[in-house]
Every structure is written in structure tokens, then in C-alpha cells.
Amino acid sequence: xxxxxPPPPRTTRTIKVDYLARVEGEGAMYLNVQDGKVEDVKLKxxxxxxxxxAFLRERSFHEAPDITARICxxxxxxxxxxxxxxxxxxxxxxxTGQIRxxxxxxxxxxxIESHGLHVFMLHAPDFLGYPSAIEMAKxxxxxxxxxxxxxKIGNDIGIVLGGREIHPVNVKVGGFYKxxxxxxxxxxxxxxxxxxxxxEKTVRWAATLPFPDFEHDxxxxxxxxxxxxxxxxxxxxxxxxxDIPISxxxxxxxxxxxxxxxxxxxIHKGHGAYFVGPMARFALNFEKLTPRCLAVARAxxxxxxxxxPFRSIMIRSVEMLYACExxxxxxxNYEPTEAPSIEVDASGGTGFGCxxxxxxxxxHRYRVDxxxxxxxxxxxxxxxxNQKTIEDDLRRLVPGYLHLNDxxxxxxxxxxxxxxxxxxxCATHFLKIHREEVSQ
Amino acid sequence: xxxxxxxxxxxxxxxxxxxxxxVARLLAKGCPAGVTIHxxxxxxxxxxDLWKDxxxxxxxxxxxxxxxxxxxxxxxxxxxxxxxxxxHCSTHAFGVAEAVELARSLGTLPPRVIVFGIxxxxxxxxxxxxxxxxxxxxxxxxxxxxxCQK
Numbered sequence: 001x002x003x004x005x006p007p008p009p010r011t012t013r014t015i016k017v018d019y020l021a022r023v024e025g026e027g028a029m030y031l032n033v034q035d036g037k038v039e040d041v042k043l044k045x046x047x048x049x050x051x052x053x054a055f056l057r058e059r060s061f062h063e064a065p066d067i068t069a070r071i072c073x074x075x076x077x078x079x080x081x082x083x084x085x086x087x088x089x090x091x092x093x094x095x096t097g098q099i100r101x102x103x104x105x106x107x108x109x110x111x112i113e114s115h116g117l118h119v120f121m122l123h124a125p126d127f128l129g130y131p132s133a134i135e136m137a138k139x140x141x142x143x144x145x146x147x148x149x150x151x152k153i154g155n156d157i158g159i160v161l162g163g164r165e166i167h168p169v170n171v172k173v174g175g176f177y178k179x180x181x182x183x184x185x186x187x188x189x190x191x192x193x194x195x196x197x198x199x200e201k202t203v204r205w206a207a208t209l210p211f212p213d214f215e216h217d218x219x220x221x222x223x224x225x226x227x228x229x230x231x232x233x234x235x236x237x238x239x240x241x242x243d244i245p246i247s248x249x250x251x252x253x254x255x256x257x258x259x260x261x262x263x264x265x266x267i268h269k270g271h272g273a274y275f276v277g278p279m280a281r282f283a284l285n286f287e288k289l290t291p292r293c294l295a296v297a298r299a300x301x302x303x304x305x306x307x308x309p310f311r312s313i314m315i316r317s318v319e320m321l322y323a324c325e326x327x328x329x330x331x332x333n334y335e336p337t338e339a340p341s342i343e344v345d346a347s348g349g350t351g352f353g354c355x356x357x358x359x360x361x362x363x364h365r366y367r368v369d370x371x372x373x374x375x376x377x378x379x380x381x382x383x384x385x386n387q388k389t390i391e392d393d394l395r396r397l398v399p400g401y402l403h404l405n406d407x408x409x410x411x412x413x414x415x416x417x418x419x420x421x422x423x424x425x426c427a428t429h430f431l432k433i434h435r436e437e438v439s440q
Numbered sequence: 441x442x443x444x445x446x447x448x449x450x451x452x453x454x455x456x457x458x459x460x461x462x463v464a465r466l467l468a469k470g471c472p473a474g475v476t477i478h479x480x481x482x483x484x485x486x487x488x489d490l491w492k493d494x495x496x497x498x499x500x501x502x503x504x505x506x507x508x509x510x511x512x513x514x515x516x517x518x519x520x521x522x523x524x525x526x527x528h529c530s531t532h533a534f535g536v537a538e539a540v541e542l543a544r545s546l547g548t549l550p551p552r553v554i555v556f557g558i559x560x561x562x563x564x565x566x567x568x569x570x571x572x573x574x575x576x577x578x579x580x581x582x583x584x585x586x587x588c589q590k
Contacts, residue, residue: 121484134538137545144546151485 029413031394036402041394042258043387043417056377061087061346061368065171068364068379072423074117077110077162078357079379080171081232082364087173089247090351090368091344098338099175100232102161105330106171107231107355108323109157112195114358115278115316115323116154118421119202120147123313126415127209143205146198150320153188153195157327160184175341185331192328199321200296206314207300212412214397215307218389219271220280223356229288229322230281230356237284240271246354249363255380266385273388276360277420278315279306290325293318309393309419316358316421346372357382359421383422390420442495444475444588445550449482449501449536455567456560459577460500462569463558466581472588484539488548496552498587500580501536503557510576511559512583518552554587556580 032040052071056064064083069076081103088094095103120143121133130136137144160180162170170176223230223246224237236252237243244252253274255264268274282289286304289297297303297318302311348370354363360382367376393416401412448464450457461479468477478490482501491497507513515522521544522537536555543549558580561570569577 117483132538134541134545137542141546144542148485148488151483152489155483155486 029394029417031398031413033398033402036399038395038398041391041398043391043394053377053379056366056374059374061090061366061372061374062173064366064374064377065173066169069171071379071381074114074423075110075357075359075362077106077158077171078355078362079364081107081355082353082357082362082379083366084171084173084353085233085355086351086353086364086366087368088344088351089353090349090366091347092349093174093342093344095175095342098179098334098336099341101330101333102176102179102340104231105157105327106161108327108330109154109161111154111231111323111358112199112320112327113151113154113158114421115320116147116151118358118418119206119313119316119320120144120150122421123415123418124209126411126418127313146202150195150198150202153191153324156188156191160188172341174344175339177340179336179338179340182334182336185334189328189331192324192331196292196321196324196328199317199324200292203296203300203302203314203317203321206317207302209313211308211310212397213308214310214393214400216309216393216396218275218280218307219268219273220283221268221274221276221385222280222284222361223354224284225288227288229285229326232355236354236361238268238274239284242268246363247352249352249354249380250365250378253363253380253385255384264380264384265387266380267388273392274385275309275389276382276385277312278319278358278360279309279312280360281356282306282315282318289318289322292325293322296321310415312419312421346370357423359383359386359423361385381423383420386420386422390417390422393419443493444496444498445478445491445494446475446498446500446584446588447478447480447487447490449480449487449499451481455562455564456558456570456573457502457563458569459502459558459560459573459580460556462574462577463500463556463580463584466577467584472585475588482535482539484535484542487536487539488543491543491550491553492548494550496554496588497550498554498556498584499536500556500558500584502560502563504560504563505557507559509559509561509570510572510579512576512580513557513559514583514587515555515557516553517555518549522555556583556587 028044030042052068056067064087065080068079068083071079125132125136128136133144170178219238219240221238223234225234235243235245236249252269253266254269255266257264283304302314346368348368350367352365354361362382363380365378366374369375394413397416401409446464446467448460450460452458452461464477464479471477480486480490517540521541540553558576560573
């Protein structure tokens, strides 16, 4: 091209989705493509800005599980567990034996319930080409009913053990207010056997969905425990050699504030974006799954090398099967002979808690004075840790889909975001989608 | 005689979002005969479980529709959908409106389903029910009672 030639016409496509459907809470996406190149991707999150960290200050350390459970209606157990572990860490005690097992059981309920909602009601419609589970139910009744059954059984664990389905009231620092009698688990035990069969069927069904050919060499970060698939405790590891105690989290991970979002975005210092959630857990803890999970995963061609986030729907399904089997193991061993909690006295200090929420690593740190009042609270939810990775995925994915019209491209982008089951907040939500196209 | 269920929906820790649950609590003190009263966070599976095999379901939830605070709107959703943007969807874009439509798709919606929306003012985390909405809760309880007699 000579200097006299006029420049070729620039084409700009801007896709704005003001409210993302089928993600938890409120969010928006902004995507700008110029001349076939993605110039800008922003995932905006309207998170109630750090309300809870401020709200926790000057409250008693005993209140932390009940207060933080309110942060999310889908994963309250995760918040309760991370806060309990942090407070117990600050007091220099740890929960073992039956209480520890019951905590794991409660967490299993949350994984089943949360993954059940996401797999069947939120993510499946993307793959099957429906705008929502409501339309999908007309043609795929059996699939939706499987989801409702699994979700209900997850909720039932919360009701029997947690006192109610959402925001369990039975959890306290040190354990539980009350340990249910063994007979309360009888029906649940039968239901969980059915749920395990449904979950296995779900894995096989999810494997038949159409997956885009999209992979990336992510840094995967999750907990690791020597004996079990991680839920409540362990060290923080990655596939790039990270292996640290949870108390070192803030030395390695830092939150940055981007002006376009209320939520903070985490990065691994010196490394950048990283990936938390089911695919990280699955890849780095594969051998700790049950033999049945391993068999069904292998049968559908799922292995720890999986780096396609669209396949997370399969991995969530495997984790539902794992949670059903693990819940059955805990119930089978359960003999309520011990006190339902241990004594935890405030002695002042800092405590750290990190557990595996359905969506990934959930980090809590508290500084508590000698009276047990909270002086400082820090909470890093999984979605803020994944946010940069979600944006990077969009940046990588969009160039391959520019032949699509804007509606189709928007659909593809939303599906990509939903791979991460982002729990943006439990805020007021209005379903409203607005799209704007600019050409110049 | 077919069973009628009343379900108060909302999050008790989000200010006026608790309005529906407050109505359920008021009604539980003097429950009309043949009516069972429940509170729910409004997840579709729990709502569908609560109204399973009922002849009629009356739901009460908070709304943020632009109406005057304390206004109460009644919707008969037995055959028509609820506007999805009407209710304050307390549970992650999958609330009352979606539960009704999902049940309709699956053929499990009770023959008669009435939804009352109480327009709220504040839905802040940790907030109490607004004073203005307290009065509306009592009015809504009377409306629900009358609905159960029909």
C-alpha cells in the first residue's frame, strides 16, 4: 500500500451485555473487536463492595459463620467453613473426627446443590441451544427432572444437618450446635444412592454435549490434601509447582482493583491470571476420586489433562457423583457419640481459612482481639480469582467466532463466562439484556 | 378437599425482601383451615416441592417494579406467565417467575396459582423490614386469607 492510498475502512463491533443471564448475581460484559482483533474485553461485576468485610468488624468471632453465610445463597456452607476454620486457626485449635466428617457431609450437600443448579439449569441450555431451562424442559423433561432431584437431595443434606436448606443455622465455630441422631440420615442415605446413579448418568449425558475445540495451558490452583479430594482443608498447590500453606496465600496472590468493576481481580504475583474451581481440583487431585468416579470419568474420556473449560460441565457432574459417594461414606460411618462441637476461646491473633467452594478456592483471614472481637476481615471469593482468566478466555475465543452474527457471538461469550459458574453476588437481579452495535 | 399452600418467599437478611416471609409468619399464627403455610428462599426445586399435588398455591414475594412502596399487586399465573422482570428475584435469576414456568413446562403447576408482590423500598444486606412495609405486610396477609377462601 502506497502512502497515497486511502486506509481501508475500519470495522468495529461492540457487544455490550448489560445484564448477564444465568450467572449468579449481577454482571455485565463489554467486548470490542476492531478489524478482526479483540481490542478490549471487560467483565463488569456489580458486587456489593466489600460490605461484609466492613460489617464483620467489631462483631464477635462466633458470629462470623452466620454473617458470612449471607454473602451467597448458593454457597453459604463454603463461607461458613472458611470462616470457622479461620477462627479455629486464630484460637490454635482444630476440629477432628466426627465433627470434621459432618462438616464434609454438609459441604457435599452444597456441591450437589450448587453443581446441580449450574449443570442442569444454567449451563445445559447453552449446549442444547435453549435460552433457558424453562424452554429446555419442554423438550428435555427427563434431564431437567434429574437436575431437580439432585438439587433437592443436596438441599436435604442442608436441612438434616444444617437446620435448613439455605443459610444453615446449625454451624458454629468449633463444630455444630446439635448433631442429628443417626435415624435422621436414614432416608437421606437411600436418596443419596439414587442420587449417585443420577449423577453417573449425568456424567455420561454431559459427555455427549457438543464442546468447542478450545484449550489453554492455565495455571490451575486448588487445595490438596494427602488423603482426600479437597473440600475443607489442605495446602494450596498449582500445576506450576506452587505448594504453600494457606497462611501464605497473600504472599503469593494479590487483588487488584480495575476501575470498571466493583469486584477486585486476583493475580498470582509474578505469574498473572490463574484458574480455580472444578477443573483445577479435578486435574490436580484426580487420583483421590473414588473408583466409581475414576471409572466413569475414564469411560467418557475425561482425564487430568483436560484444559477445555467448556468440559467443566462434565467435571461438575463427576464431582456431584463424588459428593454423593462421599456423603454416603460419612453417613455410613456416623455414630453420634461425641460432643457436637469443641470449645473455642478467643486468645487474640490472626487466623486463616481456605476451603473449596463449588466454584473454587475461598480464602478468609481474620484478626481478632483478646475479647474475641473481629478487628479485620479479608475474604477472597473464587469468582474474583477467576475474573481475569474469564476475560483472557474471551480474548482468546472471540477471534475464532467472528464469522458469527452478533446474537450468536454474544451467546458464545455468555457460555464461555458460564464455564466458570461465576457467583457474582447474591444481589438483586433483573433479567435484562441490552445489545449495542457500533460500526464506523 | 384439595390442599392450598401459602408460600412466603424472600431473604430474611435483605430488608424488605423479607416481606413475603413476614406475611407467612403472620398467617401461621391463625392459619385458615385446609391451608398450610411455608417460608422459602424461592429456589425452584423447593417451591415445586412445596406446591406438589396442591390444588392451589398462593405465593407472596417482594417486588421492585417501580410501584409505590407498599403497593400490593396480584397476579393469577395459573395460565399466564408472571412478568420475569416484576419480582425481586432473590435467588440468582432463578426465582418465583422461573419456578412457575418450569413447573408449567413439566406439567406440575397446581391448577390455581396466585402471586402477590409487595413493593419494597430497601433490599440492603443486613437491613430490617422498612416501617412502611410492615403495614403492607398486614394488608397482604388479609388479601392472602381472602384468596384462600375463594
